[in-house]
Ligand code: HEC
């Protein structure tokens with residue numbers, strides 16, 4: 001229902017833009033309100049040097065070695081090819097979408113929408129995470145179904161509601177006939193264009209998107225003036241009363257603040273009867289293995305209500321029902337809305353969610369409990385989170401902070417003081433209540 005209403009609103013918007021700009025305007029604006037690819041590239045030129053230094057200066061060389069596969073050293077030729085492909089609309093079936101439609105340079109490399117919108121205005125089930133710092137994750141996608149950036153990049157192109165290509169061959173037909181690409185592939189990998197090298201090249205470009213230099217880092221390095229007193233108070237809470245550190249440890253060897261594990265923090269429990277969904281998913285995935293199995297999971301995750309099963313789709317382990325990968329905390333100031341389903345609009349909403357102990361369900365992670373944080377304490381953690389945005393994105397970060405703050409003054413849909421302060425329903429009673437309803 002919500003999806004349909006949003007789609008028609010978006011359609012009206014696109015129609016309005018179409019009318020204003022005329023058909024010829026299509027080259028100047030990206031699909032679904034994204035910035036045009038050419039303008040995004042110009043913006044990227046300001047964020048990255050023409051030949052990005054590898055490994056990035058912000059990182060210890062040992063850390064970097066672990067992030068680069070032996071057969072895909074990011075050479076300048078590979079990065080150049082990958083960058084061109086990232087902004088290439090011919091990768092989508094109808095030539096309207098590129099990776100950068102949903103991972104838009106001007107929007108924190110996301111689409112800043114609750115869930116992604118693919119070809120033919122089709123809405124998926126999941127929020128587009130940022131491609132910034134994706135290189136640091138041990139697994140990719142919110143349920144970790146892809147083992148590497150190389151494998152990840154090959155999936156959205158073939159997903160029917162993302163870029164919609166019918167096959168690898170059909171995708172390459174658009175690319176391999178273009179002499180410029182033939183030359184670029186040859187220089188990058190020493191052979192004609194092929195789908196696996198396309199994945200490798202895009203991954204090489206993504207490895208340049210290291211954005212981990214923020215006021216917070218200067219504070220960690222000993223500059224006491226780098227962040228506000230309020231953010232410092234947030235850091236104390238982060239590592240103490242608010243318990244964020246138990247999943248989001250963030251330090252020099254783990255600069256993005258994820259434990260690379262999967263937890264049910266009670267986001268998906270808002271909509272679902274997990275038992276029924278799990279049975280249904282097991283039926284659909286039966287016998288699907290290897291690449292076909294991966295593509296089957298990709299479709300369930302993006303197109304069906306089974307999306308909410310999260311990591312369970314990958315492991316088929318009941319303990320993983322409703323669990324998702326611990327998000328990175330880098331640049332969260334500019335990558336809202338939040339969580340795998342994009343249901344939390346502001347970082348204040350995120351704090352309200354944690355403060356009341358998430359949405360009770362039988363698979364809730366043991367680390368999620370009401371936190372009894374006061375409003376002042378919530379503001380402090382939010383201030384800390386905004387200090388983790390890379391300096392290059394500081395103007396956007398300031399703008400989003402002001403916007404979110406204004407919204408939080410009037411709209412706090414997930415705030416529940418009584419639960420947060422443990423005045424009603426101890427945890428046991430909440431879970432038992434859920435179990436009763438489930439029978
Ligand atoms: C229609 C919008 C859309 C398009 C087009 C798209 N993506 Fe995504 N991307 C998403 C969504 C949604 C997810 C999360 C899906 C999930 O986790 O199940 C995602 C996840 C990712 C991730 C994983 C990030 C993480 O934190 O694990 C990377 C990397 C990524 N996309 C890169 C790309 C690349 C490269 C392309 C082009 C080949 C691309 N995307 C095209 C919407 C899109």
Ligand code: HEC
Nearest residue numbers: 242243244247263267324325326327338339340354365367
């Ligand atoms: C038990 C582990 C756990 C704890 C404790 C935890 N988180 Fe998370 N966090 C996660 C997981 C898992 C996700 C992704 C959930 C999803 O997408 O549905 C997440 C997502 C987030 C996001 C959303 C990021 C995005 O881009 O969508 C933010 C922000 C966040 N956490 C901040 C915090 C803060 C602040 C705290 C402390 C108050 C905290 N987390 C405590 C596991 C945890």
